[in-house]
Amino acid sequence: MLPDIKIAHLRTFITVAEYGNFRRAASILCRTQPAVSLSIKQLEQLLGAALFDKQKAGQLTAFGANFLPQAKSLYKHYQDTINGALDIAKAQSGSVRLGVLPSIAKHFLSDIMHAFMAQYPQVELQVQDDNGDNLRAKLLAGQIDIAISSIWQQEPDLSHVALCQDSVGIVGLATHPCLQSKASISPELLEASQLIRNGTSPLIAGSSVDGFLQAPMQVSNMASLEATLSAGAGITTLPWLAFPADNKRLAFKALEDSHIQRRIALLRWREAQQLPATQALEKVIIKYFSKRAHDTPSPYLVFAS
Numbered sequence: 490m491l492p493d494i495k496i497a498h499l500r501t502f503i504t505v506a507e508y509g510n511f512r513r514a515a516s517i518l519c520r521t522q523p524a525v526s527l528s529i530k531q532l533e534q535l536l537g538a539a540l541f542d543k544q545k546a547g548q549l550t551a552f553g554a555n556f557l558p559q560a561k562s563l564y565k566h567y568q569d570t571i572n573g574a575l576d577i578a579k580a581q582s583g584s585v586r587l588g589v590l591p592s593i594a595k596h597f598l599s600d601i602m603h604a605f606m607a608q609y610p611q612v613e614l615q616v617q618d619d620n621g622d623n624l625r626a627k628l629l630a631g632q633i634d635i636a637i638s639s640i641w642q643q644e645p646d647l648s649h650v651a652l653c654q655d656s657v658g659i660v661g662l663a664t665h666p667c668l669q670s671k672a673s674i675s676p677e678l679l680e681a682s683q684l685i686r687n688g689t690s691p692l693i694a695g696s697s698v699d700g701f702l703q704a705p706m707q708v709s710n711m712a713s714l715e716a717t718l719s720a721g722a723g724i725t726t727l728p729w730l731a732f733p734a735d736n737k738r739l740a741f742k743a744l745e746d747s748h749i750q751r752r753i754a755l756l757r758w759r760e761a762q763q764l765p766a767t768q769a770l771e772k773v774i775i776k777y778f779s780k781r782a783h784d785t786p787s788p789y790l791v792f793a794s
Contacts, residue, residue, distance in 0.1 A: 588636035661724030683723030729789035
């Protein structure tokens with residue numbers, strides 16, 4: 490069984506050894522000289538050998554000289570461990586794994602990362618972009634800590650904080666009849682069009698355009714979908730933030746069904762125990778979207794207040 494040596498014993502021994510004087514060490518440690526002498530005597534009894542020469546006060550024995558570098562190494566490891574724990578507790582270190590939808594990453598991620606890293610420069614921030622289904626699966630599997638993702642339905646295993654919501658619309662070539670029409674899109678016009686499904690298509694279930702759900706063509710990758718649409722191969726439905734607005738060949742026409750919106754939220758697994766760094770990132774994200782609530786970048790995008 491190992492002796493019960495305390496960190497205070499090591500610190501006292503190291504200080505006396507470095508200054509070679511019990512009185513000076515007592516002053517540095519803000520202790521009395523008898524208290525320092527008692528601490529050294531206790532350490533010697535626990536180790537079973539003398540650390541200082543009894544005839545030459547403050548001078549190390551051969552055993553003491555041999556033990557000193559080991560004591561310093563152990564004391565440094567203690568300091569590093571405690572300082573590391575304090576940094577993690579204050580969110581000054583550690584790592585956070587954030588999952589985010591590609592469309593959200595495109596519009597908001599750089600600002601969020603800039604704000605977070607400015608406040609917590611020593612925290613490692615890992616970002617994964619993926620679709621909503623995969624982000625939920627990764628949360629439940631513990632592969633990411635939090636996610637900015639869409640809410641399809643209420644899930645008992647996930648908690649969420651609403652951030653924003655965007656409208657869903659028809660997307661295709663600006664010259665397509667469905668995009669040219671000022672009126673609502675008729676079922677006949679849709680039937681005459683080549684429809685394309687994508688990963689966000691479940692949003693339109695039960696709406697007047699849910700025929701997209703039975704479309705024979707499906708393209709899930711956003712880059713491939715944009716290329717397909719740009720080639721005039723068909724039309725699809727997309728949330729506003731996923732619409733490639735910089736592509737001047739394409740157009741967005743909001744659906745008249747006002748309830749067809751994508752809700753974006755900060756998600757976390759209810760059972761997960763979050764480290765301070767993760768909690769800090771959550772606060773940065775919520776604060777960022779709260780500030781954006783005063784912006785009006787588009788009639789198709791509304792921020793949670």
